[in-house]
Structures are given as structure tokens and as C-alpha cells.
Amino acid sequence: MQGILIGGKRFVHETEIRVRFCETDANKHVSQVSYVIYFEQARTEFIDSLIGEDFDWWSERYSLVLARQSISYLAPAYFRQVLKVYTGIASIGRSSLNLYHLVIEKEHGTLIANQDSTIVLIDQETQRSHAWPDSFRERVIALLNDDVS
Template sequence: MATEVRIYYEDTDAGGVVYHANYLGYLERGRTEFLRERGLSVRELADAGCIFPVVRIEIDYRAPAVLDDLLRVDTELMRLGKTSFTLKQQVVKIADSTVLVTAVVTLVCVKPGMKARRLPAELISAFDDGP
């Protein structure tokens, strides 16, 4: 699954490149759209008592993005557990296919109050095509 992101002036730092923390937001958008493509709404899951905080992220910055670049965030399932799942994500510059960022992100399913719970059946079945 891929999500496109355009780089605006507000995304850049004093050096004219994308500020490193902004990539976390791009990755979040990619994860949300990854779920949406599988028929899942983050809002509806939250309303049903399933919240998915990031509990681990490993990120490598390989090359910078700059003003007006068009990026693609690729997301794929790596691992599906009983209460968590791990995704592999990449941020790629569309113009030349340069991989700018790679990340491995683990999310855990919690109910309000932040107590871990099993992944909902609809999420598990949405991932049936597997890693």
C-alpha cells in the first residue's frame, strides 16, 4: 500500500530539508491509509475500544527530502501477534525512486485505560493475506 505526501515549506527546517520528526507523521499517514485500504477505520476501531499506540519504532534516515518533493510511503505487514503487529515502512522520493527513510514500527492493541487486549477479529482477517 502506498500513500503520497507533498513536501511544503512548513515541513522543512532552517537548512531547507524536511525536519526529521516530520517523517513520523508521514509514516502515521501511511499506516492509517494501509488500514483504510483493508476496509478498517482507525476512528471506528477506537470507537469500538481498540487503540493502537506505537510501542517501538526503528528508523533509518538515508537521504533528505526537500521543498516540493513528492514522496510515497510504502507500508507492509511484517508480523502479526495476539495483541500487536509490526509493519515495515519506507518513504520513497517518487521522482527518482530514492529510498529516503526505512522504519519498522510495532503497534499494540489497547483498550481505554491503556490495558493490552487481543487484536480485533476484523483486523486479523484484514491481514489474512499475511506478511
């Protein structure tokens, strides 16, 4: 995905999720807890898509910490629906990455939820933030500077 505009925001990655029965609640719609998992899946797939062989964020040395998230629930989603989770980049800091996400029901295009989040790269040994590798930072900055196709 090279980038699309939705609601004035630029999204550079897309994750597709089919709602499983276990992700619904007593009201027969997707539980709010499931959205946290959907956003995490989208974030990790997005980061994996940018990682080069020179940086293994899933090693014993590093961890990604979700430092902040804000979710707005706009419409219900249901069992068996296919959802598209779009990911965009707000900014990158020395060790942080600010992202935004949008969940849209695939068949009808219904806006389901959105989220803003901040993740931080942590050095497991020191338990302090760790600077993003230059290769990762360059890929993110290139996405921030690209024109929407």
C-alpha cells in the first residue's frame, strides 16, 4: 500500500481482520477489548513491514511498549464481518512512534472505530528507551514525506 487519504488523514498500511465469534460480547457485537487486539495486530504488521534485516525488534534485547492509546468506538461490528484496519504515521521521535488507526467494515465501508497511539522502543537490559535504528527511522520518514498515490 503506497498510501491513501481517508477523512483528511494519510494511511500507509492496511491489515484485514475477519471477526471471530470469541471476539463478540453478550450484545452480539465486537467487544471493546477486541479492538485493542486489532490495533496491536495492525501496529506489529506495520512495523514488521518496515523492519530490515539489521534490526530485530522482537529479540531479547528490545521490546515495544504501548505508552498511550485513545480509542473512539463509532459503530458496532459483528461476527464474520471483515474489517480493514488502516495505519498512519503522525510522527516519529528518537525512541517513540505516534500512529493513528481507522477500522472500516469492508463490505459497506462503515466507519467502526479509530485510535491514536504512541509506542516506545525499550532496551530490555537498561529498561530505558532506545533510539530507533537509522534504517527504520529513514523508512518511516520516507513514508511521512511521500505524496499520496
